[in-house]
Amino acid sequence: MRLRLLLLALGTFAVGTDGMVIAGILPLVSDDLDVSVSAAGQMITVFALAYAVLAPVLATVTAKWPRLRTLLTALVVFTVANALSALAPTFGLLLATRVLAAVGAALYTPTANAVATALVPPERRGRAIATVMGGLTVATALGVPLGTWIGRTDWRLTMWLVTALGAAAFAGVGLMLRGLPAPQPSPGLRTRLAPLGDRRVLGAAATTFLVFLAVQTVFIYFTVAAEPATGGDQSKLTLLLLVSGAFSVVGSSFGGRVVDRWGPRAVILTGGAVAAAVTLAQPWLMRSMATAVIASAVNPLAGWSVAVALPARLVALDPPAAPLLLSLNSSALYLGVAGGGVTGSAAIAVLGERWFPFASTLLMLAAIALAAATTRRAASAPADPARSAFVLGKS
Structure with missing residues (x-):
């Protein structure tokens, strides 16, 4: 059970690293794609805005999906988006890939929390969620400085790191989280x-x-x-x-x-x-x-x-x-x-x-x-x- 929670946390670690590591590579993105540092900072803006708007919408749209399908779909979208970020030839296309990455992140994190609560007895739900969401905190402590160091000469290497993390989470979740409980009835967007x-x-x-x-x-x-x-x-x-x-x-x-x-x-x-x-x-x-x-x-x-x-x-x-x-x-x-x-x-x-x-x-x-x-x-x-x-x- 602990391993399954840690695999879910690997996904939130990838999502957290992706959302925050951009702050450490802005000057490199600025120089490479010939935009100002302030403009490069909008990579974080579009990611976060898309996440905020899409999270409740995606939760409603996918409410009846099997949870494993939702997790794997989210990780595929997230991983492919980061690979496209690493390959983006222009700043405009880079921003578009950041929105796509936010789609995967907004779908993955709430689902991972729901799965964590379904894997344990009610009295352990808080600790289960803490384990999964701990991936975000560890991303701040480890993922951001690691990604900044790896991308110190080429920011695209940082995006490949996040891509690898997403792929590793996909493999782990796909292999170890089969047979998840069916999702509970979910409230609509109005609710x-x-x-x-x-x-x-x-x-x-x-x-x-x-x-x-x-x-x-x-x-x-x-x-x-x-x-x-x-x-x-x-x-x-x-x-x-x-x-x-x-x-x-x-x-x-x-x-x-x-x-x-x-x-x-x-x-x-x-x-x-x-x-x-x-x-x-x-x-x-x-x-x-x-x-x-x-x-x-x-x-x-x-x-x-x-x-x-x-x-x-x-x-x-x-x-x-x-x-x-x-x-x-x-x-x-x-x-x-x-x-x-x-x-x-x-x-x-x-x-x-x-x-x-x-x-x-x-x-x-x-x-x-x-x-x-x-x-x-x-x-x-x-x-x-x-x-x-x-x-x-x-x-």
Whole structure:
């Protein structure tokens, strides 16, 4: 059983690496395809936007498909799309392949979560989902720096790495996940979107959007922000991404613990304030490698703690509707990622390459203000252990 969950996690590792590694190879894409770094950053925007829009639609369209068929179809689309990305001769075609990759990713991840819950008894569902979604966290810690290092001379090698990961996941899932339980009846698209009529849900989803918009405004253009410290050295950039990834893992684990102890509201407000302070100081922290390492550690530590608290807050609003609420949280998250490419590009154009992190500071402060205005202290009480495990796994 553990092996089957790990094979599902290999797929989410491939998806997570694909979604985040682009930030480490933007200058190489820019030089090779003769576009600006800001334009190259739209690769992340189109991927995330397509994911956010298509995830609930694809879940509805494929609801009656056998789960193995859905997983394998998703991985075929994802793997072929990344191979096409590696071969793309023009930037326009590259963007088109990123949309196709998002189709595979948006179909795979929710299905993998559903399969994980079907493979284990109810009391182990939270841990099962945590194992599968752990692939995304490990992608931040390992996949992004590895992909950046492999593509340090040719960004296309990074896309071939993701292609290989997708192919490996396809082989493992195809061989080891036969005989999966039939899918349960799935709600229609209208039902999936119905919780948005609740102002509390809308406020929570909007907070998720603003938090990830703030985070991605800087992360997508991390190579630009880190330029004073790295001097364009891809090895130094890889080191900073490795530190960032490692502390993302730490932040996710730490966030789960403090959410259980203090509640989502306190974690969102405190972690958000720390993240805002780091981006405010980033123009000075990124002047040397020593202080850049500190910034690369503290920012994801705070940010991923908040990332755990955001879905915990949503689930606390209506626990029986947790799956629907968490799917909305995922869409808001990817909309924030998509918007980050645009806001980061605009901030660079208006504020310049050194000062553009200030835009992230303002967005995070807006998220904190919205969270403070739309939550109550009483609503921040820690959730029960089973619910917390479920929430952590989905974050």
